[in-house]
Amino acid sequence: MSIVRRSAAALAASAVLGMAITSAAAAAPSPTPSAPAPSGLYGTGDPTYDGVWRQSLALLAQDTVGLKPAAKAVDWLTGQQCDSGAFPSYRADATKPCDAKLPLDSNATAAAVQAVAALGGQDAAAKKSVGWLKSVQNADGGWGYNPGGASDANSTSIVIGALAAAGEKPEAVKSKGGKTPYDALLTFAKPCGGKDGGAFVYQPKQPGIVADSTAAAVLGAHGKGLVVTAGAKDAKGTVCEKSTTVEGAAHNGAVYLATALAKTGHLDTPPMAGATDPTPKPDFGNTVDAIVALTAQGLGDRAKKPLEWLEKNSAAWAKESGPAAYAQLILAAHAAGADPKSFGGTDLVAGLNATGPAPEKPAAGNSAEKKDSSDSDGSGVGVWWIVGAFFVASVGAGFLFSGRRKNQQQP
Template sequence: MTTVRRSAATLAASAVVGMAIASAAAPAAVAAPAPTPSTVLPSGLYGTVDPTYDGVWRQSLALLAQDTVGVKPAAKAVDWLTGQQCDGGAFPAYRADATKPCDAKLPLDSNASAAAVQALAALGGQDATVKKTVGWLKSVQNADGGWGYNPGGASDANSTSIVIGALAAAGEKPDGVKSKGGKTPYDALLTFAQPCGGKDGGAFVFQPKQPGMVADSTAAAVLGAHGKGLVVTASAKGTKDAKGTVCEKSTTVEGAAHNGAAYLATALAKTGHLNTPPMPGATDPAEKPDFGNTADAVVALNAQGMGDQAKKPLAWLQQNSVAWAKESGPAAYAQLILAAHAAGADPKSFGGTDLVAALNATGPAPEKPAASADESADKKDSANKDSGSGSDTGMWWIVGAFFVASIGAGILFSGRRKNRQL
């Protein structure tokens, strides 16, 4: 998701490293915003911690995850997100006072903007907002066809990938969005793909000269290479990647996607989870489990047709990730929901936890909660009984209507992120 993934996506360690990389890649003239003073947060915002660095990101993921499982988000939650948009169409990471125009010094965020597009496009009814943001994203495309974290920054795999997802979500064809130099987002994506062999063979690096957290950028880029966003529907039979986990020499984005997924599958094979290195200055030198990027890898593997290789990390997440999500907040719950959705698992019974209810509890109560399987069945039975005296055509129309309603939220745009916490 993710991520893109502030990217998404969402671990404490991943978020800090991601922001450090982004800061290094951003233009020198762009200063990072100062943390927001302790104040009462908007009632429409998901999460309770300082939103300075991830307000729009976590809100977008929360709304997108809700929509994916058939939950209609609270109107004020959607209004809060749309209200964060600047006049030019871009979204910052967060602005405390949306009643005033965006400050000229406020850093604009391609990742937050792309995540917002994906969420609002999925929810529907926000065409003008989506169109305006897509127009801004096109206007800041780099000459190599990609995008950086902030306008003017060097292109990176995460930002380029989540913008690809946003373009697809908005109905654009990413390969038709070209820079002034005639380069497409996929041209840029290929520059981050590493040749087979070596430590990171087959992976996508954050930037050629700034590897960053390779699992994070690889999970993002696999989705981007497929033209998909943060939401991936469980693979149907017959769409499996039959090449296995062998890295193969390739010059195409499709081949690079396979190699990236193979890299992730190999990294996950032993323990079922990815690790994150200790932060600079940490007293504990041991690596820690990387929950956010493991969830993103599950999504990426399913997008590639490697659902079998995603089973072990999914099971590990079901057994171990709930405490992390509870501590990390709405974006973490959203990542797990999207991973469950991609793998065909039930997010309302994820290792014994209802992720949907937990996500809903981090913000304003939704307009319409997702119906349980039993409730949906009861409604169908009632509809069938009520229509029993009518024609066969009428009966099956009603049954079909309920069936479509129950799965409609699962048919989402192909449209992804850099992991973000909270």
């Protein structure tokens, strides 16, 4: 989402920093690292916390560069959907109905909606998921990671992207109390001045990693999802201004990100509690998300330095982190107008394809690059966030989503 943007390490770190865990999340299944990876799934790591998320990103990234994902990869994703329309982070046996103990995941559901909407031919599945998302909208107009949990900026933003991708108008999706997702987003925006001025916090009482939630919320404020193209140039530049509108809050959020990136060209992850090494480490995932957010806001000139930094330094991170990281980088390159097949000397598309089923051969005359559907229907995001009640991920991956997801992205 994260990356609504969903940031695997970012959400885990937010949990370490004190993020509230809902009772539903507390029932999260234990990881089963010894189990073999399911056929059709991208990546070989344990999918307990990020199976649906990483698959959705992988398929979206392939679609964005003009590839047709393998049928069994698409079938694996759609097979994860519960009868209610919701998606869990992962369910091992898709032949059995989802039981009441299986935690349902708004972020995984929103990412899956964006993937199936982009691929086409899955209208019924997307409609069912959108219906479920609407049914678990909170009174404040937003969404939490799990149904019943307090709204957060990342979850609300990636759901906005899903609604737009499915042809809905997010501003018309209102809670029983008459609140829209944009009403909820404004509650996470900090005023200019002071610590983190202009940023979006994860939750008002649980700020988390602010760059992560800010990148997600900038996209959500624009009605964008995981796939975006450059927005119209932001004539306000990089001055934070007092604002009471979601558009103004998006501008201020982008200003926060631009300022945070200006010195080194990348974001940093603070050391985990109790870490022996107090030195901050580069945060690749949230740097990716920030590039996408800045580009969508129309501040693409402020994304050039971090993009160049990623081109020089992200290859090892992507290889280690797996399909979600490759997908994030592809979507960032797409947003910023870079070539994902020659990204600092790395072919990101080949790297992603090598982690799962080979895409189907394109039909004769198929263009190498697809036009971003957000140009015509407002769809797109990041992100985002994969967290179980007692799960702590190593920090350093991002988006979203959004996160991205909040377990280390799985190889």
